[in-house]
Amino acid sequence: MQKLDLIVNDLRKDGYRITPQRVAIIDYILNTESHPTAESLHEVIQKKHPMVSLATVYKTLDLLKKKGIVQELRLAGGSRYDANVGRHVNLVCVNCGKIEDVDYDLLEEIENKVARKSKYDIVGSKFELYGYCSNCQKAGIAK
Missing domain, CATH: 1.10.10.10 (Winged helix-like DNA-binding domain superfamily/Winged helix DNA-binding domain)
Known part of the structure; x- marks a missing residue:
């Protein structure tokens, strides 16, 4: 199904x-x-x-x-x-607004370290990185 x-x-x-x-x-x-x-x-x-x-x-x-x-x-x-609700990084273009998902295995490790250090029970996370996508870089928009 x-x-x-x-x-x-x-x-x-x-x-x-x-x-x-x-x-x-x-x-x-x-x-x-x-x-x-x-x-x-x-x-x-x-x-x-x-x-x-x-x-x-x-x-x-x-x-x-x-x-x-x-x-x-x-x-x-x-x-x-x-709709990708699994662990991943969102790459966000600060110029055109394009968003890409990138799987990143180390996110679980980061969550575990933060949980140990803070004594929090981590139930989820969102991780975003901002920059210029390849199209905007090619167009000379990135600084």
Whole structure:
């Protein structure tokens, strides 16, 4: 069974309405690497589902956050959404806003060291690095 089907079945089992618009939103967020905003996600979904409202997109994203299916990245330009909820680094271009995920095994080691030193029970982390993506560097925008 595909991840989309598992999520839809789980939501249905929990009593949430499963509409074609909601399925399209979930499918898109699971299959994109672009870290969309709610507004850009709305634009994409509207092409196939013209009646979908921005409120539906926000409600679905909130539900997916609550279920641990997506994480919200609160950046200077607004919130972006990421279906990669595993341990990783988000590389954020300070010029064009592009976000890339990079798996980094040492994050677990960092969390463990911080937990030992601080006596905290670490339950999650977000790690972002800011710089200029390769396209902006090629365009001569990076300093």
